[in-house]
Amino acid sequence: MYLLWLIPSLPLAGFLINGLAGRRFPRGVVNLVAVGPVVLSLLWVVRVLAALGPLETPHAERYFTWFESGAMRVVFELAVDRLTAVMLLVVTGVGLLIHIYATGYMAHEGGYYRFFAFLNLFLFFMLVLVLANNFLVMFVGWEGVGLSSYLLIGFYFRRRSATTAANKAFIVNRIGDFGFSLAMLLLLVRFGTLEFPKVFAAASSLPVEHSAGALTAVCLLLLVGAAGKSAQVPLHVWLPDAMEGPTPVSALIHAATMVTAGVYMVARSAPLFVKAPLAMEAVALTGLVTAVLAATIGLAQHDIKKVFAYSTVSQLGYMFLALGSGAFAAGIFHVVTHAFFKALLFLGAGSVIHALGGEQDLRRMGGLRKKIPLTFATLVCAAVAIAGVPPFSGFHSKDGILLAAYHHAPWMYWVGVATAGMTAFYVFRAIFLAFFGESRGDHQPHESPRSMTLPLAALALLSLGGGYIPVPRWLEPLFPRLEVGHALALVFVSVAAGLAGIGLAWLFYVARPGLADRVAGALGIFYKAAANKYFVDEIYHAAVVRPVISGSRSLLWRVMDVAIIDGMVNAVGRRALGVGGVLRLLQSGNIRSYAAWVALGAVLLLAALGLAGGAS
Amino acid sequence: MSAVPLSWYLILSAILFVLGVAGFLYRRNLITMFMSIELMLNAVNLSFVAFSYQFQRVDGHIYTFFVMVVAAAEAAVGLAIILTVFNNRGSLQVDDVDSLKH
Numbered sequence: 001m002y003l004l005w006l007i008p009s010l011p012l013a014g015f016l017i018n019g020l021a022g023r024r025f026p027r028g029v030v031n032l033v034a035v036g037p038v039v040l041s042l043l044w045v046v047r048v049l050a051a052l053g054p055l056e057t058p059h060a061e062r063y064f065t066w067f068e069s070g071a072m073r074v075v076f077e078l079a080v081d082r083l084t085a086v087m088l089l090v091v092t093g094v095g096l097l098i099h100i101y102a103t104g105y106m107a108h109e110g111g112y113y114r115f116f117a118f119l120n121l122f123l124f125f126m127l128v129l130v131l132a133n134n135f136l137v138m139f140v141g142w143e144g145v146g147l148s149s150y151l152l153i154g155f156y157f158r159r160r161s162a163t164t165a166a167n168k169a170f171i172v173n174r175i176g177d178f179g180f181s182l183a184m185l186l187l188l189v190r191f192g193t194l195e196f197p198k199v200f201a202a203a204s205s206l207p208v209e210h211s212a213g214a215l216t217a218v219c220l221l222l223l224v225g226a227a228g229k230s231a232q233v234p235l236h237v238w239l240p241d242a243m244e245g246p247t248p249v250s251a252l253i254h255a256a257t258m259v260t261a262g263v264y265m266v267a268r269s270a271p272l273f274v275k276a277p278l279a280m281e282a283v284a285l286t287g288l289v290t291a292v293l294a295a296t297i298g299l300a301q302h303d304i305k306k307v308f309a310y311s312t313v314s315q316l317g318y319m320f321l322a323l324g325s326g327a328f329a330a331g332i333f334h335v336v337t338h339a340f341f342k343a344l345l346f347l348g349a350g351s352v353i354h355a356l357g358g359e360q361d362l363r364r365m366g367g368l369r370k371k372i373p374l375t376f377a378t379l380v381c382a383a384v385a386i387a388g389v390p391p392f393s394g395f396h397s398k399d400g401i402l403l404a405a406y407h408h409a410p411w412m413y414w415v416g417v418a419t420a421g422m423t424a425f426y427v428f429r430a431i432f433l434a435f436f437g438e439s440r441g442d443h444q445p446h447e448s449p450r451s452m453t454l455p456l457a458a459l460a461l462l463s464l465g466g467g468y469i470p471v472p473r474w475l476e477p478l479f480p481r482l483e484v485g486h487a488l489a490l491v492f493v494s495v496a497a498g499l500a501g502i503g504l505a506w507l508f509y510v511a512r513p514g515l516a517d518r519v520a521g522a523l524g525i526f527y528k529a530a531a532n533k534y535f536v537d538e539i540y541h542a543a544v545v546r547p548v549i550s551g552s553r554s555l556l557w558r559v560m561d562v563a564i565i566d567g568m569v570n571a572v573g574r575r576a577l578g579v580g581g582v583l584r585l586l587q588s589g590n591i592r593s594y595a596a597w598v599a600l601g602a603v604l605l606l607a608a609l610g611l612a613g614g615a616s
Numbered sequence: 617m618s619a620v621p622l623s624w625y626l627i628l629s630a631i632l633f634v635l636g637v638a639g640f641l642y643r644r645n646l647i648t649m650f651m652s653i654e655l656m657l658n659a660v661n662l663s664f665v666a667f668s669y670q671f672q673r674v675d676g677h678i679y680t681f682f683v684m685v686v687a688a689a690e691a692a693v694g695l696a697i698i699l700t701v702f703n704n705r706g707s708l709q710v711d712d713v714d715s716l717k718h
Contacts (some may be wrong), residue, residue, distance in 0.1 A: 017711055589714040590711060590714065591649075591710050591713070592640070592641055592642075592644075592710065592711075595640050595641055596641055601643065
């Protein structure tokens with residue numbers, strides 16, 4: 001026993017202490033209670049992994065029976081295998097850096113202790129999610145991260161847009177969770193258990209389903225769940241709005257860790273997916289469509305956080321493309337590198353916003369290169385990483401994905417390459433707009449405190465060098481082998497696309513400012529559609545939200561509630577009142593009338609007795 | 617002695633009882649109503665005694681004594697109540713005694 005339960009419990013303790021008593025603590029104590037458990041958690045992860053060594057076989061620890069019902073027995077069990085090990089290090093490592101960053105970023109905010117309590121709560125659930133050894137315990141973490149995401153998006157609860165965004169995230173995730181729970185029920189019916197080892201062992205002995213079958217259904221439902229959590233089309237709408245939360249939240253939850261839970265879940269269920277090629281195809285297509293759509297929307301956004309949010313959606317699409325192409329290890333590798341560079345992009349954006357006193361609009365930035373050089377330098381590190389410039393981290397993971405996509409279907413590779421070009425373009429567009437040219441605002445920027453720049457520097461190093469962490473090789477034994485070879489030409493093409501994107505951004509926003517507006521004008525309707533996010537929100541509003549609201553008003557409220565339910569209750573009341581009105585007359589206060597009733601009753605009784613007795 | 621059949625006693629008892637009921641229902645004077653109640657009780661006593669004699673058993677006598685004891689107690693309490701009512705209201709009309717309702 002390596003006390004795996006200690007890993008999630010430490011942040012939980014931080015949550016409880018800060019959540020219950022944090023209001024009375026000075027800031028230093030809140031910091032200690034918030035960051036301390038994360039440090040200990042990370043150390044414990046490292047210690048456990050060091051003790052477990054190469055993890056040829058998974059290490060599982062059973063704690064107690066959660067519940068039993070008939071033949072079903074759910075055990076609370078945590079386990080570590082190579083996949084979990086990677087996720088644990090990413091979650092606690094990046095989580096720690098972002099916690100430290102947040103102590104600086106949130107310094108001027110109200111509800112300081114509340115923020116860190118929620119952040120710790122999130123880490124607790126996320127760690128439960130990755131450590132779980134059966135679907136139900138995973139679902140606990142899955143729902144829990146959704147809850148903490150909701151709490152943190154709505155952190156500025158006085159702002160209406162923030163609470164609306166929080167509700168939106170929660171409700172859209174509900175759709176995905178519904179798919180997940182249906183998948184679990186199907187698994188339970190089919191295999192009688194939800195424990196990973198048993199389900200996967202049973203599935204691996206089944207034949208590959210070339211036409212639709214039970215496994216395909218399970219996998220498609222799991223995909224629905226993953227699409228909700230990981231913001232894949234058509235459930236992507238909540239993630240860009242989630243940027244209403246504080247920036248460290250965007251970095252930790254909505255870029256680095258929680259949104260990759262869907263990728264993790266699909267990779268974890270790989271033994272099911274490989275038996276269902278149709279579902280795999282669906283995963284790949286979902287990913288590809290998401291990647292392209294989100295990237296084109298990202299080209300036309302003006303809010304720096306929105307740009308990176310759509311970039312996140314797009315990169316998540318990449319990960320799904322990898323999973324669907326069978327390159328599970330490449331997908332997880334991209335999760336890791338993406339956690340580094342996307343967290344860095346968000347934290348850098350946060351540093352810019354912090355420096356400008358809350359300004360998020362790219363059109364009112366500019367010329368910040370000299371004012372906040374450290375932020376600029378780290379953001380450039382993240383940008384070259386995400387653009388896929390060799391030899392930085394994004395290049396390695398994207399390379400693996402695109403190779404797998406080419407192997408799967410060449411057209412997917414070409415679409416992926418185009419997306420990579422767009423990715424490079426919009427990220428560098430944001431950088432050029434914010435840091436080059438003349439200042440377009442009236443702000444007095446100041447460099448962020450040490451607690452913010454140190455995590456930036458650490459993440460910059462990871463973004464640059466993270467590609468050399470041998471994640472794919474480490475994960476290799478876990479997944480079915482995929483022979484993709486190594487086509488140098490393909491690598492050149494994708495790198496060229498990235499460099500072209502950067503060059504184009506340079507041309508549009510530094511060398512020839514004004515060109516961008518002309519091109520946007522020339523593209524006309526396409527530009528408008530992308531800038532308005534393809535009107536997906538409006539379509540959902542018209543197709544789902546409004547019918548639900550008007551249906552609730554006219555049918556559920558006026559008919560069901562007022563007419564039927566209230567009507568029934570009121571009718572009972574009115575009838576009682578009427579009957580009482582009649583019975584009231586009996587209570588006349590007149591002794592002789594009472595006596596008459598008694599006499600009448602006696603006569604009736606006698607008559608009844610006489611009738612009944614007459615037979616005998 | 618045995619010339620009088622049981623049914624005659626019962627008929628007399630029934631007549632007395634109905635008189636008592638009618639008196640209770642139709643008269644408004646509290647004293648009269650009270651007397652009607654006594655009449656009903658005694659009508660019942662008569663039927664008890666008649667049955668007791670007919671079947672040569674002692675139960676009916678015992679019941680009769682019980683009823684007489686209860687009637688005596690009731691007379692004591694009832695007359696006291698009637699007196700109090702009269703003292704307070706200066707009237708024995710039963711329809712006037714309705715302050716609980718109004």
